[in-house]
Amino acid sequence: MLFASDSIVTESASKQIEEQLRRAIQEGRLRADEQLPTEAELAERFGVSRPTIREALKRLAAQNLIRSKRGPAGGNFVNRPSLEEAGMNLVTPALLLTSSGEFDAAAICEARSLIESNLLAFTVQRRTDDDLTELQAALDELSDPATANGAFCAAEVRFHRAMVRAAGNKIIEYFSYTLLEGLQPIGNLISYKLQDRQQLVALHGALLDALRARDLAAAQQAFANYAQYRHTLYDAAVSQYQERGAEGAEPA
Template structure:
């Protein structure tokens, strides 16, 4: 087993440095899930700091979800697998700040979505369950109601693509797609009024039917047809402006939520 080799602390934010070193050690396998970390006093001695500083370092580490604390004679701080929803929430906060910083373009989002979701639809066609198919089908059928407002319709669109991501049964892809979904309310605002909602619903239905038929190639082809239509529509909306020149931070938000929860049961 790898042993913990502490590094000398700098002059500022000692507790933050301790938390960072412990987090890196956990990620490198020094401590496994369920194993107890050194006590506050042991960490204080190791880093040559006050016990209160070591305690604060453990509190900072606990906030990441990597460890949990227990009281009593058998208590202490133990390594814990982070809850998937907690990880998604942390990712959501970080990505939203990143978008607001103004260095992510619409093209960046489109490209990431194409790369990631092409794999998701393929894996969904191979791995989907009956429950997954029901979750994918529901927003397709609900979106046929053209009397609903655009915000509600876009919520169904997000539900549809999120259900496909979950059906892929890959947590890393699911978290990566979360960052893409966070930008979609803004990127949708570029061209949403130009969309043919009936056509989009039929494209979604084609993706669903390929996944239901366990046809990975068919699912990718249907998805490619869908994103090609979206790309063409956005080009028309932007006229002579390149998507690479449009920053997510400059786009207005639409009236629906883009926060995507990761399903802990999938």
């Protein structure tokens, strides 16, 4: 066991134990897939009861930091989070910041354009046949007239997430969850009544064709066209919203 335990006071003992174990996990002193000591061993180490230890472990499990395994080789183990699980933890704070007015549609558009356009050179160079298959599957769903509005938005998110993944940089992929899983759907929701599905399908089709051909110039132009169209939709949606607000504020 590679972590030292601090003394525990009676009040909020389970919380203090949870924090100590969480720090040990975050700092790498407890490694992924490593088994924690038993409840009895932890209780002795911290000088508390087993129910207190059990409560601390429940807190850690709720944060997906540990998992329980039953059987002769069972116990509590440090989780090895996937990139998707870790990235999705960024989504809720981003949504809260958006709902509080910190992020608006223009900022979302700008951030997406900066990240995705600058990744295109890597995406064109590094994309694989599997990436193309994933992009084509998302495009097929976008192209299907029977696709509902929510599913259409989700397919567009999958298309752009696949583009980012194809660039082969896991750090950028991790941070992109904030934009693609959290903020892109908000922007799409704002403007979905104004969007032309056929035009969006054509824009994504041109982008996929360029990636398939490994044509960077064509990919950059296709993405610029897509980004400009999204900007136009967001601007129009915001203008409509402001006009309705102004009308509602007029005296009777």
